[in-house]
Amino acid sequence: MNILLIGYGKMGKTIEGIAKDRGHQVPVVIDVENPLTEQSIKNQSIDVAIEFTSPEAAFENIKFCVEHNIPVVSGTTGWLDRKAEIEALCDKHKSAFFYASNYSLGVNLFFKLNEYLAKMINHYPEYSVSMEEIHHIQKKDAPSGTAITLAEGIIQEIQRKNGWVLKGEQEAAQEQFAIEAKRIENVPGTHTVTYESEIDSIEIKHTAHSRQGFALGAVVAAEWLKDKQGAFGMNDILKF
Numbered sequence: 001m002n003i004l005l006i007g008y009g010k011m012g013k014t015i016e017g018i019a020k021d022r023g024h025q026v027p028v029v030i031d032v033e034n035p036l037t038e039q040s041i042k043n044q045s046i047d048v049a050i051e052f053t054s055p056e057a058a059f060e061n062i063k064f065c066v067e068h069n070i071p072v073v074s075g076t077t078g079w080l081d082r083k084a085e086i087e088a089l090c091d092k093h094k095s096a097f098f099y100a101s102n103y104s105l106g107v108n109l110f111f112k113l114n115e116y117l118a119k120m121i122n123h124y125p126e127y128s129v130s131m132e133e134i135h136h137i138q139k140k141d142a143p144s145g146t147a148i149t150l151a152e153g154i155i156q157e158i159q160r161k162n163g164w165v166l167k168g169e170q171e172a173a174q175e176q177f178a179i180e181a182k183r184i185e186n187v188p189g190t191h192t193v194t195y196e197s198e199i200d201s202i203e204i205k206h207t208a209h210s211r212q213g214f215a216l217g218a219v220v221a222a223e224w225l226k227d228k229q230g231a232f233g234m235n236d237i238l239k240f
Helices: 008-022 055-067 080-093 105-120 147-156 212-225 234-240
Strands: 001-007 024-032 050-052 072-074 096-099 128-135 163-166 176-183 187-197 203-206 231-232
Touching: 001 008, 001 055, 008 024, 008 212, 050 055, 050 212, 055 072, 055 080, 055 096, 072 212, 080 096, 080 231, 096 212, 105 147, 105 187, 105 203, 105 212, 105 234, 128 147, 147 163, 147 176, 147 187, 212 234
Parallel strands: 001 024, 001 050, 050 072, 072 096, 096 231, 128 176, 163 176
Antiparallel strands: 128 187, 187 203
16 A cells, blocks of 8 residues: 655654555655645555644645545644534545544543543532643644543533633633643653542543554554545444
Protein backbone atom coordinates (compact mmCIF):
# COMPACT_ATOMS: atom_id res chain seq x y z
CA MET A 1 0.00 0.00 0.00
CA ASN A 2 1.32 3.48 -0.90
CA ILE A 3 0.76 5.99 1.89
CA LEU A 4 0.73 9.76 1.50
CA LEU A 5 2.12 10.97 4.83
CA ILE A 6 0.91 14.47 5.72
CA GLY A 7 2.88 15.85 8.65
CA TYR A 8 6.41 14.87 9.55
CA GLY A 9 6.78 15.69 13.20
CA LYS A 10 7.43 13.11 15.90
CA MET A 11 4.16 11.32 15.20
CA GLY A 12 4.64 11.37 11.43
CA LYS A 13 8.09 9.85 11.72
CA THR A 14 6.80 7.14 14.04
CA ILE A 15 3.98 6.38 11.59
CA GLU A 16 6.46 6.16 8.72
CA GLY A 17 8.57 3.61 10.58
CA ILE A 18 5.61 1.42 11.51
CA ALA A 19 4.12 1.62 8.01
CA LYS A 20 7.39 0.46 6.44
CA ASP A 21 7.75 -2.30 9.03
CA ARG A 22 4.31 -3.54 7.95
CA GLY A 23 5.36 -3.67 4.29
CA HIS A 24 3.93 -0.37 3.06
CA GLN A 25 5.58 2.36 1.00
CA VAL A 26 5.65 6.08 1.82
CA PRO A 27 6.43 7.68 -1.57
CA VAL A 28 5.39 11.23 -0.56
CA VAL A 29 5.94 13.07 2.71
CA ILE A 30 4.22 16.43 3.16
CA ASP A 31 5.72 18.98 5.55
CA VAL A 32 6.37 22.73 5.72
CA GLU A 33 9.01 22.44 3.00
CA ASN A 34 6.80 20.34 0.72
CA PRO A 35 3.19 21.54 1.05
CA LEU A 36 0.23 19.49 -0.15
CA THR A 37 -0.57 20.49 -3.74
CA GLU A 38 -1.46 18.73 -6.96
CA GLN A 39 2.19 19.12 -7.99
CA SER A 40 3.48 17.41 -4.83
CA ILE A 41 1.51 14.23 -5.61
CA LYS A 42 1.81 14.39 -9.41
CA ASN A 43 2.58 11.02 -11.02
CA GLN A 44 2.36 9.28 -7.66
CA SER A 45 0.23 6.23 -6.96
CA ILE A 46 -1.47 6.90 -3.62
CA ASP A 47 -3.75 4.39 -1.88
CA VAL A 48 -4.45 6.31 1.33
CA ALA A 49 -3.26 9.38 3.26
CA ILE A 50 -2.45 9.68 6.96
CA GLU A 51 -2.69 13.21 8.32
CA PHE A 52 -1.16 14.35 11.63
CA THR A 53 -0.45 18.07 11.40
CA SER A 54 -1.80 21.09 13.30
CA PRO A 55 -5.30 22.41 14.03
CA GLU A 56 -4.65 25.30 11.63
CA ALA A 57 -3.66 23.07 8.70
CA ALA A 58 -5.84 19.99 9.19
CA PHE A 59 -9.05 21.11 7.50
CA GLU A 60 -7.41 22.14 4.21
CA ASN A 61 -5.25 19.01 4.16
CA ILE A 62 -8.22 16.71 4.67
CA LYS A 63 -10.37 18.69 2.23
CA PHE A 64 -7.69 18.32 -0.46
CA CYS A 65 -7.60 14.54 0.01
CA VAL A 66 -11.38 14.17 -0.02
CA GLU A 67 -11.73 16.30 -3.15
CA HIS A 68 -9.00 14.27 -4.88
CA ASN A 69 -10.57 10.94 -3.86
CA ILE A 70 -7.65 9.99 -1.64
CA PRO A 71 -8.96 8.09 1.42
CA VAL A 72 -7.63 10.00 4.42
CA VAL A 73 -7.02 9.03 8.04
CA SER A 74 -6.67 12.01 10.38
CA GLY A 75 -5.56 12.18 13.99
CA THR A 76 -5.20 15.95 14.24
CA THR A 77 -7.31 17.48 17.01
CA GLY A 78 -8.48 21.04 17.63
CA TRP A 79 -10.35 21.56 14.33
CA LEU A 80 -13.54 19.56 14.88
CA ASP A 81 -15.89 22.51 14.58
CA ARG A 82 -15.52 21.87 10.81
CA LYS A 83 -15.73 18.09 10.86
CA ALA A 84 -19.32 18.13 9.55
CA GLU A 85 -18.10 20.03 6.45
CA ILE A 86 -15.58 17.28 5.72
CA GLU A 87 -18.24 14.59 6.15
CA ALA A 88 -20.51 16.44 3.71
CA LEU A 89 -17.67 16.74 1.18
CA CYS A 90 -16.90 13.07 1.66
CA ASP A 91 -20.47 12.22 0.75
CA LYS A 92 -20.43 14.62 -2.22
CA HIS A 93 -17.22 13.23 -3.69
CA LYS A 94 -17.93 9.63 -2.65
CA SER A 95 -14.58 9.57 -0.91
CA ALA A 96 -13.44 8.13 2.44
CA PHE A 97 -12.53 9.85 5.70
CA PHE A 98 -11.50 8.31 9.02
CA TYR A 99 -11.12 10.35 12.20
CA ALA A 100 -10.23 9.47 15.77
CA SER A 101 -9.10 11.70 18.60
CA ASN A 102 -6.86 8.82 19.65
CA TYR A 103 -5.84 5.68 17.73
CA SER A 104 -4.52 3.68 20.68
CA LEU A 105 -6.39 0.44 21.39
CA GLY A 106 -5.91 1.03 25.11
CA VAL A 107 -7.37 4.52 24.93
CA ASN A 108 -10.41 3.29 23.02
CA LEU A 109 -10.97 0.63 25.69
CA PHE A 110 -10.60 3.49 28.20
CA PHE A 111 -13.30 5.46 26.35
CA LYS A 112 -15.74 2.58 26.85
CA LEU A 113 -14.76 2.14 30.50
CA ASN A 114 -15.31 5.88 31.00
CA GLU A 115 -18.81 5.68 29.53
CA TYR A 116 -19.69 2.63 31.63
CA LEU A 117 -18.51 4.24 34.86
CA ALA A 118 -20.32 7.49 34.04
CA LYS A 119 -23.53 5.55 33.42
CA MET A 120 -23.29 4.06 36.92
CA ILE A 121 -22.33 7.39 38.53
CA ASN A 122 -25.42 8.97 36.96
CA HIS A 123 -27.49 7.37 39.76
CA TYR A 124 -25.34 8.88 42.52
CA PRO A 125 -25.48 12.70 42.51
CA GLU A 126 -23.23 12.94 45.57
CA TYR A 127 -20.24 12.37 43.25
CA SER A 128 -18.70 15.34 41.44
CA VAL A 129 -16.57 14.76 38.34
CA SER A 130 -13.34 16.33 37.08
CA MET A 131 -10.62 15.48 34.60
CA GLU A 132 -6.91 16.06 34.19
CA GLU A 133 -4.89 15.58 31.00
CA ILE A 134 -1.12 15.88 30.59
CA HIS A 135 0.73 16.12 27.27
CA HIS A 136 4.10 17.17 25.90
CA ILE A 137 4.78 20.89 25.62
CA GLN A 138 4.61 20.82 21.79
CA LYS A 139 0.90 20.00 21.83
CA LYS A 140 -0.94 23.13 20.73
CA ASP A 141 -4.59 22.44 21.57
CA ALA A 142 -5.95 22.21 25.10
CA PRO A 143 -7.74 20.28 26.30
CA SER A 144 -6.67 17.35 24.16
CA GLY A 145 -8.98 15.69 21.67
CA THR A 146 -8.86 12.58 23.84
CA ALA A 147 -10.01 14.60 26.86
CA ILE A 148 -12.87 16.06 24.83
CA THR A 149 -13.95 12.56 23.73
CA LEU A 150 -13.89 11.45 27.38
CA ALA A 151 -15.92 14.53 28.31
CA GLU A 152 -18.49 13.75 25.63
CA GLY A 153 -18.85 10.25 27.07
CA ILE A 154 -19.45 11.69 30.55
CA ILE A 155 -22.00 14.23 29.30
CA GLN A 156 -23.78 11.50 27.33
CA GLU A 157 -24.24 9.34 30.42
CA ILE A 158 -24.57 11.77 33.36
CA GLN A 159 -27.82 13.67 33.03
CA ARG A 160 -26.86 16.42 35.48
CA LYS A 161 -23.87 17.45 33.32
CA ASN A 162 -24.21 19.20 29.98
CA GLY A 163 -20.79 20.71 29.36
CA TRP A 164 -17.18 21.22 30.40
CA VAL A 165 -14.85 24.16 30.94
CA LEU A 166 -11.07 24.45 30.80
CA LYS A 167 -9.75 24.93 34.32
CA GLY A 168 -8.05 28.30 34.69
CA GLU A 169 -10.16 29.97 32.03
CA GLN A 170 -13.52 29.99 33.83
CA GLU A 171 -15.34 28.47 36.77
CA ALA A 172 -17.51 25.44 36.11
CA ALA A 173 -21.23 25.96 36.62
CA GLN A 174 -23.17 23.31 38.54
CA GLU A 175 -24.13 21.52 35.33
CA GLN A 176 -20.55 21.59 34.03
CA PHE A 177 -17.24 20.07 35.09
CA ALA A 178 -13.63 21.16 34.78
CA ILE A 179 -10.82 19.75 32.65
CA GLU A 180 -7.31 20.66 33.72
CA ALA A 181 -4.74 20.62 30.89
CA LYS A 182 -1.06 20.37 31.81
CA ARG A 183 1.91 20.50 29.45
CA ILE A 184 5.11 18.75 30.56
CA GLU A 185 8.19 17.81 28.52
CA ASN A 186 8.25 14.27 27.03
CA VAL A 187 4.79 13.14 28.16
CA PRO A 188 2.97 11.25 25.33
CA GLY A 189 -0.40 11.50 27.08
CA THR A 190 -2.02 10.85 30.46
CA HIS A 191 -5.76 11.18 31.16
CA THR A 192 -7.42 10.86 34.56
CA VAL A 193 -11.14 11.03 35.35
CA THR A 194 -11.99 11.51 39.02
CA TYR A 195 -15.29 11.20 40.86
CA GLU A 196 -15.34 12.56 44.38
CA SER A 197 -17.80 12.61 47.25
CA GLU A 198 -17.42 13.55 50.91
CA ILE A 199 -16.80 9.87 51.68
CA ASP A 200 -14.44 8.70 48.94
CA SER A 201 -12.94 9.14 45.48
CA ILE A 202 -13.08 6.95 42.37
CA GLU A 203 -10.41 7.41 39.71
CA ILE A 204 -9.73 5.88 36.30
CA LYS A 205 -6.53 6.66 34.45
CA HIS A 206 -4.82 5.92 31.15
CA THR A 207 -1.09 6.53 30.73
CA ALA A 208 0.60 6.25 27.34
CA HIS A 209 4.25 5.18 27.55
CA SER A 210 5.12 6.07 23.94
CA ARG A 211 3.64 7.17 20.61
CA GLN A 212 3.85 3.63 19.23
CA GLY A 213 0.25 2.74 20.11
CA PHE A 214 -1.14 5.88 18.47
CA ALA A 215 0.93 5.41 15.33
CA LEU A 216 0.16 1.70 14.95
CA GLY A 217 -3.56 2.40 15.27
CA ALA A 218 -3.39 5.04 12.55
CA VAL A 219 -1.65 2.64 10.16
CA VAL A 220 -4.17 -0.11 10.93
CA ALA A 221 -6.97 2.39 10.25
CA ALA A 222 -5.37 3.26 6.90
CA GLU A 223 -5.16 -0.42 5.98
CA TRP A 224 -8.84 -0.81 6.88
CA LEU A 225 -9.97 2.35 5.05
CA LYS A 226 -8.42 1.51 1.68
CA ASP A 227 -11.13 0.97 -0.98
CA LYS A 228 -13.95 2.07 1.34
CA GLN A 229 -16.36 4.99 0.99
CA GLY A 230 -17.86 7.11 3.75
CA ALA A 231 -16.94 8.65 7.12
CA PHE A 232 -15.67 6.31 9.82
CA GLY A 233 -14.16 6.11 13.31
CA MET A 234 -12.54 3.64 15.67
CA ASN A 235 -15.82 1.99 16.63
CA ASP A 236 -16.13 0.81 13.02
CA ILE A 237 -12.88 -1.13 13.35
CA LEU A 238 -13.06 -2.29 16.95
CA LYS A 239 -16.74 -3.33 16.96
CA PHE A 240 -17.21 -2.47 20.63
